[in-house]
Amino acid sequence: MATGGGVRLAAGALTFEDGLRVAARYVAYYNTVRLHSAIGYVTPQTWLEGRQQEIFDSRDRKLVAARARRAAYRHQHPNLLHATA
16 A cells, blocks of 8 residues: 555555545645644644744743753752763
8 A cells, every 4th residue: 555645545446536535635634734844834724824823832832841841850950960871
């Protein structure tokens, strides 16, 4: 079986209707699931709905929280920073 963008294609001949279904599934995947690097790793649907900034802000908040957790952990465990092998 061949795969393309998360859509499994059965070996052998497809009917025209099968082809339309496969194409429709791929277009739906491409526009609603697949993250696109050119538009900031969001889906085209998210971008067209104007929700990209909401996602970017959420990512930024998560990064700030992760940095704070790392800093607190390092402060609580200072000997781990200078371990020798």
